[in-house]
Amino acid sequence: MLSVEALMGFVAVIDAGSFSAAAERLGQTPSGISRTISRLETQLGVTLITRTTRRLDLTKEGEWLLARARQILADLQNTEDELAGHLAEPAGVVRLNAATPVLDHLVAPLAGEIMDRYPKLRLELVSGETVIDLIEERVDVAIRIGELSDSTLNARRLGTSRLRLLAAPGYTERHGVPRDVADLAGRHRTLGFTAPASLNIWPLRHDGQEGYSISPDIAASSGETLRHLALAGAGIVCLADYLTHADRKEGRLVSILETDTLPWSQPVWAVFYKQGALAPRVTVLVDLLADRLTGTLLEDGGMRR
Numbered sequence: 001m002l003s004v005e006a007l008m009g010f011v012a013v014i015d016a017g018s019f020s021a022a023a024e025r026l027g028q029t030p031s032g033i034s035r036t037i038s039r040l041e042t043q044l045g046v047t048l049i050t051r052t053t054r055r056l057d058l059t060k061e062g063e064w065l066l067a068r069a070r071q072i073l074a075d076l077q078n079t080e081d082e083l084a085g086h087l088a089e090p091a092g093v094v095r096l097n098a099a100t101p102v103l104d105h106l107v108a109p110l111a112g113e114i115m116d117r118y119p120k121l122r123l124e125l126v127s128g129e130t131v132i133d134l135i136e137e138r139v140d141v142a143i144r145i146g147e148l149s150d151s152t153l154n155a156r157r158l159g160t161s162r163l164r165l166l167a168a169p170g171y172t173e174r175h176g177v178p179r180d181v182a183d184l185a186g187r188h189r190t191l192g193f194t195a196p197a198s199l200n201i202w203p204l205r206h207d208g209q210e211g212y213s214i215s216p217d218i219a220a221s222s223g224e225t226l227r228h229l230a231l232a233g234a235g236i237v238c239l240a241d242y243l244t245h246a247d248r249k250e251g252r253l254v255s256i257l258e259t260d261t262l263p264w265s266q267p268v269w270a271v272f273y274k275q276g277a278l279a280p281r282v283t284v285l286v287d288l289l290a291d292r293l294t295g296t297l298l299e300d301g302g303m304r305r
Contacts, residue, residue, distance in 0.1 A: 002043070004076065007069040009036040010048065014058065014066055090280040091120035098143035100127040101224040105242050106143065106268075110292055118284055140282045143289075144269045145240070153271045156286055158293045160265035161240040163203050165256040166248070170233040178236070178257060181206040185214075189235030191226050192216025202238045203264035210262055240266050268293065 012022035013033060023030045041048050048062035058066060098107060103125050111123060126139065148155055167177075178184040181204050192214055193199040204212040218234055220226050223243055230237040231247065236256055247253040255261075270286045272278065278286070 002040070004073070006036055006040045006043075007072060009033050010040060011066065011069050011073065013037060013049070013056065018056065089120055090118055090284045092279075092281045093122045093124055094281050094285050095124040095126060095138055095140050096142065096285070097126045097128055097139040099145070100222060101227070101243055102143050102145065103127050104224065105245075106293065107289075110289065113292075114285065114288055117288065118281075121281055121285070140279070141270055141272045141286060144271050145266050147267065148269060148271065153273060155272075156270045156290060158268045158270055158290055160267050161242045163238055163240055163264045163266065164244070164248075165202060165204070165236060165238050165261060166230055166244060166253040167236045167256050168231055168233045168253055169251065171230075171235065172254070172256075174233070181212055181257070181260060184236065184257065189217040190214045191218050191220070191229050191235040191237040193223075193226070194219045194221045203262040204257065204260050205262060206260075242268070 009022065009026065009028075012025050013019060016022040016025055019033045019037075020030045023033045026033070037049060044061070044065075046061040047059050048065060050057045050059060096103075096107065107125060111125070114123065115121065143158075144155075145161070175188060178188050184190070184204075193216070197213075200216060201211045201213050203210075206212045218229060220229065223239055226237050227239060227243055227247070229235065230239075231252055241248075244253055248255070270289055272282065272286075
């Protein structure tokens with residue numbers, strides 16, 4: 001296979017008009033350039049340049065190769081220039097995976113800004129309620145809520161989101177407001193997750209313990225489904241602030257048992273596999289999410305405007 005260095009040496013000899021001038025242009029020695037051309041001719045099995053004491057002349061094969069070499073080197077330069085352009089302005093498809101509530105409440109509100117800032121990007125937002133293999137699913141980055149257990153991942157913490165007990169005003173009008181945890185357990189409907197069980201441990205003080213495990217009267221696999229159940233007055237729910245910020249602000253959901261609620265929060269992560277440096281198209285997306293979400297998920301889960 002022809003080397004780029006050999007083609008560069010060949011073109012430099014013709015353009016400069018001599019081996020010594022080509023060597024000076026390339027920062028090499030004349031003997032080194034001469035050996036490069038000789039190896040190239042040997043590799044191709046043809047004579048490219050006829051040498052006399054006064055001049056260098058191209059053979060027909062040399063003329064053909066010169067035109068090809070110029071095109072190859074130009075294509076390589078164009079490729080380098082285009083890559084530099086991509087690095088300066090990231091381009092290409094970024095495939096992001098997250099649970100539907102995360103996509104709806106955290107990523108979707110920022111999608112327009114992402115595209116305005118990086119118009120050569122293409123976003124593919126893929127929802128999934130279970131943890132997936134990023135490589136197998138061709139995912140560049142995933143947003144995860146809670147503690148991470150996979151040590152093969154790189155992770156960047158985007159923030160945390162407070163957990164609260166909530167109910168719709170319609171529910172409290174019909175069933176009253178629980179006075180304490182015992183009252184909650186005795187005569188109120190609870191809304192919780194089908195799995196994992198850790199999501200059904202609510203941030204409540206009870207019998208001197210921190211954390212109260214519920215057996216939900218209505219269980220769902222998605223936080224967004226639980227949110228809609230709570231909005232419909234089906235029961236009391238425990239959800240992260242990022243899901244319910246607008247509902248609480250507009251009064252559609254109200255906090256329950258605030259004095260008994262512990263200040264528990266869930267970490268929010270951007271995760272990706274450890275495979276060297278991230279592609280620029282992924283880096284800018286993670287950086288923007290970190291900039292827009294870090295610190296804004298705390299306390300009330302509000303998005304910075």
